[in-house]
Every structure is written in structure tokens, then in C-alpha cells.
Amino acid sequence: MKETKNVNKNAVFNTIKSICSIIYPLITFPYISRVLMRENVGKIDFGASIISYFSLIASLGVTTYAVRECAKVREDRSELSNMASQIFSINLFSTLIAYLALGVTLIVAKPLENYRLLICIQSASILFTTLGTDWINTAMEDFRYITVRTVAVQCLSIVLLFLFIHRPEDYLKYAVISVIASSGAYLINIPYRRKFCDIRFTRNLNLKKHLPPIFLLFAMILSQTIYCNSDMTMLGLMKDASEVGLYSTSVKIYNLVNTVIASVAWVVMPQLSENFAKKNYDEINRLLKYSLNFIIVLGLPCLAGLNVVTGAIIEVIAGRDFLGAVTSLHILTIALLCSFIGGWMGNMIMIPSGRESVCLRAGIVSALINIILNLVLIPRYGLNGAATTTAISEFLGICIQIPYMDKNIRVHGIWNMLKGPVLGVIAIGLIGTVCTSVFQSSFVILAAAVLASAVVYLLILILVKNEFVMAFLAPVLHRKK
Numbered sequence: 001m002k003e004t005k006n007v008n009k010n011a012v013f014n015t016i017k018s019i020c021s022i023i024y025p026l027i028t029f030p031y032i033s034r035v036l037m038r039e040n041v042g043k044i045d046f047g048a049s050i051i052s053y054f055s056l057i058a059s060l061g062v063t064t065y066a067v068r069e070c071a072k073v074r075e076d077r078s079e080l081s082n083m084a085s086q087i088f089s090i091n092l093f094s095t096l097i098a099y100l101a102l103g104v105t106l107i108v109a110k111p112l113e114n115y116r117l118l119i120c121i122q123s124a125s126i127l128f129t130t131l132g133t134d135w136i137n138t139a140m141e142d143f144r145y146i147t148v149r150t151v152a153v154q155c156l157s158i159v160l161l162f163l164f165i166h167r168p169e170d171y172l173k174y175a176v177i178s179v180i181a182s183s184g185a186y187l188i189n190i191p192y193r194r195k196f197c198d199i200r201f202t203r204n205l206n207l208k209k210h211l212p213p214i215f216l217l218f219a220m221i222l223s224q225t226i227y228c229n230s231d232m233t234m235l236g237l238m239k240d241a242s243e244v245g246l247y248s249t250s251v252k253i254y255n256l257v258n259t260v261i262a263s264v265a266w267v268v269m270p271q272l273s274e275n276f277a278k279k280n281y282d283e284i285n286r287l288l289k290y291s292l293n294f295i296i297v298l299g300l301p302c303l304a305g306l307n308v309v310t311g312a313i314i315e316v317i318a319g320r321d322f323l324g325a326v327t328s329l330h331i332l333t334i335a336l337l338c339s340f341i342g343g344w345m346g347n348m349i350m351i352p353s354g355r356e357s358v359c360l361r362a363g364i365v366s367a368l369i370n371i372i373l374n375l376v377l378i379p380r381y382g383l384n385g386a387a388t389t390t391a392i393s394e395f396l397g398i399c400i401q402i403p404y405m406d407k408n409i410r411v412h413g414i415w416n417m418l419k420g421p422v423l424g425v426i427a428i429g430l431i432g433t434v435c436t437s438v439f440q441s442s443f444v445i446l447a448a449a450v451l452a453s454a455v456v457y458l459l460i461l462i463l464v465k466n467e468f469v470m471a472f473l474a475p476v477l478h479r480k481k
Helices: 002-059 062-072 077-108 110-122 124-132 135-139 143-164 168-195 207-238 241-278 281-308 310-317 320-350 356-381 383-404 414-438 442-463 467-480
Strands: none
Touching: 002 077, 002 110, 002 124, 002 143, 002 168, 002 207, 002 241, 002 310, 002 320, 062 077, 062 135, 062 207, 062 241, 077 110, 077 124, 077 207, 110 124, 110 168, 124 168, 135 143, 135 168, 143 168, 207 241, 207 356, 207 383, 241 281, 241 310, 241 320, 241 383, 281 310, 281 320, 281 414, 281 442, 281 467, 310 320, 310 442, 320 356, 320 383, 356 383, 414 442, 414 467, 442 467
8 A cells, every 4th residue: 555655646746747847848939939930949959859869879778777777776775876886887988988979970970060069058968967867866766856856947947048038049048948957957966866875986887787788778769769859850851940840849749748648657667677576466467557547547638639729739839830730740649649558568568577678679670660761751741751650650669569568467447447538538529629619819729628628537537436536536535534
């Protein structure tokens, strides 16, 4: 019972953090898209797509590996300090290699000449992430601290944004503020992590133990990064910054929803890793059922809402200039559904159980298909072609993982999980359609649809006694009695 309460509490904190991560761009992006204009937004996102590859080299698959391994020894401070110091030292070496590779690329690659200063600014996020070792906080399940720290830095970034960003030429200043918002919080970890362990640079590295799984996870994440970012990179190279600006808008909305739903993985991964090591399948199945319920209850209404009031969402977030992204966002909702399922299988079953090779195989095939299809579809269909390749890649990832599912995994009561959310999705579709027909203003349409849908959806879940929602309402109902 105590573990269930901890998971619920951590899920609440992580969901708050994820919701704030949604609210942050909902506040900033409408302002930025209108001030910087489509071309400069495209430059920022193109630079970010380039940095993502070098950030991946620096991270080297360390984050997922560190959470899993540190969670196993978190009860012993000495063991945890030793493990964390070794992983941190490996991470420092990979970060140095990433910066050397980035320097060479910026000197050699002529298409990047006009982006050099921008990319250099954005690259600071790589160093901040490495020094921050945020995986310690996740392994220790300190989601309260992570949430408070992240929200505080985002509030600071919003203040800086409105103080310093006023013209299209301010896009470099916006790049600095973006780094602070996304990675600045990690620097606060340096003094805070002493609460759990003592991390220092060490040459005594057990490379035989650490490198094989780290490289395996690196290869897996590399393949994921390629098919997630190759769309943006190839659009920038084959089309123009304006096309990237449009596509990046739909991708931002896609990522916002995906971030909230994927947040449950970091909540349950430490406990799943611990229980897979003990082969405690009763607890594993309980945690997997909890996480699947989370995904269904929150994910399905998001998919419905994105499809019903797509135009209003884009106009409110980015402005009329970005309405060309409507079709690509519709296509990306298919990719989002596949990402929910594939993420549950990969992040909550394959990785905690040590089956990274399955995720690697799925990622490599998906990445290769994505690049090939991008070469064919982007020249003809532009951003809609890029969105289509993402959807196909996500679906292939699921198909490849299914045959390797652990036969001891048993998640019962799927229909009971789906009953309320499916009825809620139908209601959301009707509400969205009515709001679109009745109101003219995109802001009013979106506000009315979201508020009405949230109330009706919650009432439906309570009426059908959805297990996930009732678990959160139980303490309140118990107090009333």
C-alpha cells in the first residue's frame, strides 16, 4: 500500500511538472511566433535539431542506464556514490567528444555557416545537462524537488522573455533564454545532490560493466533521435526555414502531449527495474497496469481534442501565419497514438527488464525507414510528408517489439480501463464540434472546448468508476465519510 501511495504521489508531481512544461510554451510560443516571425522560429528549431545529435553523443545513453543502475543501490550511500561517480566520469568524457565533434562540424559544414553563433549558444544545454546529473533525482524518486525546481526556472525564463524579446532580431537572445528554461535548472542539482550521494570525477571506471549497456542504450536512443529529428533537419536542407517553422509548430504540440504521457515512465521505471531484478511479476504487472491506465486516461482525450479543434489550437498558440501546420498535426496524432503504445512497451517493459536490444532493433529499422521515406515524401509533400514518415516509423516500432514481449506480463481488465475514456472521447468530439460551430474566435473555441470537455470527461470517469481516477479520489471521499 505504501508503494502505491508513493507511485501516486510521484505521478502527481511528475504530472504537475509535465503540465507546467505544457503551460510554459503555451505562454511563450504565441508571443515568440508573433515577435520572431516564422523564419526566425524556423532558424531556432533548425539549430535545435542540429544540437540534438551532439547532445545525444554527450548523453551516450547514460540517463536511462543511470536511473536503472542507481535505483538498484540507492539504499547504500557508499555504493550509490561509487556508481554515480563512475557514470558521471564516463559522461564527462562523452561530453568532451561531443563538443570536439560539434566544433569540427561547424568549421567544415558550409550550410551551417549562418547558424554558427546560434548553435554555439544552444550547445550550452549539453554541458548543463551533463553537470546536472538529473538522473540521480529520478533514481531516488525525488519528484517533488524536480517539479519545484523546474517550475521556478520556467517562471524566471518567462520574465526574461518579456523583458528582452521585442523584435525579430532578438532570436539569439531567445536562444539564450531557451537554454536557461530547458537546462538551467540542472545547475541547481550540483549542490542539492549531496543529499543522496557524493559525486566526483574518478579514473577508476568499471568500463567492462558500464560501456556495453551504455553503448546499447546509446544506439537505441540514436536511432530514436534520428527519426524524431531527421524530419526537421531534412526539411531545413530540402525546403526552407519557413517550412521548418510550420512543421516545428505541429511537432511542438505533438511533443507537449507526448511529454505528459511519457512522464509516467520516469515515475515507475526505478521500481520496475528493482522488481524485474527480483522477478517479482505480481508487482511488475501492478505497475504496468497502473502506467497503462495513466496513458489511456490522459492520452485518449488529448488525441480527441487535438483532432477536433486543431485549427483553434494552432491559431491560439502560434497565430494565423502558422495555420498551414493543421494537416501535419492531424497526421502526427496517429504517430502520437503509436508513440503511447510503443513507449509503454519499450520504456516500461523492455528497458527495465534489460531487453534494450529489442528497442535498438526497433529503433534502427524505424530510423532507416524514416530517412528513406523522407527522401521520397518531403520533396513532394513537404511538412505533411515528414509527419507521415513519423507516423509510419512509430507504428513499425510497435510491430517489432510485440514478438519479444515477456510472457509473464499479464495486464487484466483492459475493457474496464477503456470504457470510460472511450465514452469520454465521444463526448469530447461532440463538444468540440459544437464549440467550433457556435463560436467564431479561436481563443473562445479552445477555452470553451477544453473547460467543458474536462468537466464532462471527469464526470464520465467517475460515473463508470474508472479505477485510475477513483484511486486519486479515494483519500478525498474517505475524508468526507
